[in-house]
Amino acid sequence: MIKSCYIHIPFCNHICSYCDFCKIEYHKCFIDKYLNALEEEIKNTYQGEELETIYIGGGTPSSLDIDELKKLFSILSVLKKSPNVEYTIEGNFESTTKEKLEYYRKVGINRLSFGVESINPNNLSFLNRQEDKKKIEEVLKDAREIGFHNINLDLMYALPMETIDILEQDIDYLLSLKVEHISTYSLIVEDHTLLKINNVQNIDEEKDYEMYELICKKMKDNSYNHYEISNFAKASYESKHNQTYWKNEEYYGFGLGASSYIGNERIENTRSYTKYIENNWIKEKELLSNKDKIEYEIMLNLRMSSGINLDSFALKYQKELKDCYDYQYLVDDKLLCLEENHLFIPENKWYISNEIIVRLLEREVYE
Numbered sequence: 001m002i003k004s005c006y007i008h009i010p011f012c013n014h015i016c017s018y019c020d021f022c023k024i025e026y027h028k029c030f031i032d033k034y035l036n037a038l039e040e041e042i043k044n045t046y047q048g049e050e051l052e053t054i055y056i057g058g059g060t061p062s063s064l065d066i067d068e069l070k071k072l073f074s075i076l077s078v079l080k081k082s083p084n085v086e087y088t089i090e091g092n093f094e095s096t097t098k099e100k101l102e103y104y105r106k107v108g109i110n111r112l113s114f115g116v117e118s119i120n121p122n123n124l125s126f127l128n129r130q131e132d133k134k135k136i137e138e139v140l141k142d143a144r145e146i147g148f149h150n151i152n153l154d155l156m157y158a159l160p161m162e163t164i165d166i167l168e169q170d171i172d173y174l175l176s177l178k179v180e181h182i183s184t185y186s187l188i189v190e191d192h193t194l195l196k197i198n199n200v201q202n203i204d205e206e207k208d209y210e211m212y213e214l215i216c217k218k219m220k221d222n223s224y225n226h227y228e229i230s231n232f233a234k235a236s237y238e239s240k241h242n243q244t245y246w247k248n249e250e251y252y253g254f255g256l257g258a259s260s261y262i263g264n265e266r267i268e269n270t271r272s273y274t275k276y277i278e279n280n281w282i283k284e285k286e287l288l289s290n291k292d293k294i295e296y297e298i299m300l301n302l303r304m305s306s307g308i309n310l311d312s313f314a315l316k317y318q319k320e321l322k323d324c325y326d327y328q329y330l331v332d333d334k335l336l337c338l339e340e341n342h343l344f345i346p347e348n349k350w351y352i353s354n355e356i357i358v359r360l361l362e363r364e365v366y367e
């Protein structure tokens with residue numbers, strides 16, 4: 001049963017130098033056709049399930065003006081929401097106004113997520129982003145007054161010229177804002193980005209690790225629960241929507257470049273605006289075998305501090321994990337922990353989680 005839904009709004013007011021997401025520079029003439037196609041896609045695909053999480057991401061959803069937002073939410077009103085739905089919208093501070101926040105509240109949004117990334121002027125100019133402390137603080141004050149009690153901020157680190165001191169100032173600033181959730185991203189220079197064209201190199205692993213450690217320590221010192229490799233939350237404010245992905249549960253993904261996991265299929269939508277508005281939404285479908293599903297389950301579950309619940313695994317796949325993969329040798333090597341039937345990567349080894357997962361998946365014991 002599908003309980004989660006992602007909606008992609010690809011428009012951004014300006015394009016960041018590192019961005020390889022599915023995005024388009026905002027022009028008013030693009031919006032109407034896009035929203036019409038989104039409406040068609042939802043009508044054609046959504047089966048009326050009651051949703052526990054809805055996440056409007058981007059892009060920058062707050063780049064839409066108030067009338068465009070009204071049209072978006074009128075389209076989304078067909079989605080049935082559970083009484084405890086977690087309903088998130090992303091945005092940036094620059095394009096978020098009090099009027100938009102009040103409107104979000106009225107239509108049931110109860111979680112806000114903002115990209116800050118950094119407040120250091122050199123970092124911002126490198127990332128081709130604009131942030132203004134005064135605007136950030138004004139929007140957060142308005143949001144609290146309007147009644148938002150669940151706010152996430154994104155932090156980016158590992159920029160080539162960034163020092164530990166600069167990172168620490170960014171972390172301290174984010175902490176001073178006392179939000180419920182902080183997501184962190186290590187900068188990776190991706191293909192087809194301005195950074196790649198300019199031949200920018202990723203920082204070395206040692207420095208990246210030093211920065212990651214600092215973030216983990218400061219979050220811990222400030223009572224944030226490190227519940228996923230890159231995510232930190234105050235108690236009970238862990239993102240329910242993102243946990244859908246990490247728990248390998250099904251979800252709808254609507255919009256340009258969105259992906260869905262429905263039944264035995266992972267579906268990827270087109271990144272072509274032209275195709276999308278002609279209602280050719282789907283780019284490709286991956287049909288999953290049981291073995292594929294189990295691999296996804298392992299890779300995604302092990303991102304979380306709770307890891308793999310071995311009882312739930314056995315119930316879901318009708319077989320024990322130990323009959324699929326030999327994990328005992330990794331437990332013996334202290335790269336995995338087994339406690340109360342949860343198999344997880346200890347926090348001090350999260351930095352090498354990819355390596356641990358690869359080693360686990362190599363020890364297949366299928367008959």
Ligand code: SF4
Pocket residue numbers: 011012014015016019020021022023058059060115
């Ligand atoms: S705001 Fe986000 S989606 Fe838009 S260009 Fe920047 S990183 Fe990409």
